[in-house]
Amino acid sequence: MIKYAKYVVPYFMKAPRRNPVRNLAGFALAYLFLAIAFLFFFVAAFIWLTKEFGSEIAFAATGGALVIAGSALLLSLRRTTTVSTPMPTSLSHDPLAQYVPESVRENPTMQKLLHQVGESPVTATATAVTLGMLLSRELFEDQR
Secondary structure (H helix, E strand, C coil), X not given: CHHHHHHHHHHHCCCCCCCHHHHHXXXXXXXXXXXXXXXXXXXXXXXHHHHHHCHXXXXXXXXXXXXXXXXXHHHHHCCCCCCCCCCCXXXXXXXXXXXXXXXHHHCHHHHHHHHHHHHCHHHHHHHHHHHHHHHHHHHHHHHC
């Protein structure tokens, strides 16, 4: 029974059916190619500036361009503060939901999870029971 439950649990949890490793490898390869292209661009610009204006100006211009690019990247990556959304209405009547800490409720991932639990409590319960059985069997199997 447990063996079959291992195959059914991802369907309860709506696991993605795509290959995430392949997508991640594709993104990594694309970023690698972009990094190499930018490296070649900066080397070419440095060589051209060295020939035209001298090495001092080439170092200053290339360093300045890198500082500007790095600052723009840092500003674009700065996270905005997320506004905490209230607990879904279906969970507000749940007697155990009041014990969920506020810091957990503010996490966007946990908000999505709590929303899914509120929409389909039977599926969430079945998934939790199955995962609990699997974990307890895996953790405490050798202690007989």
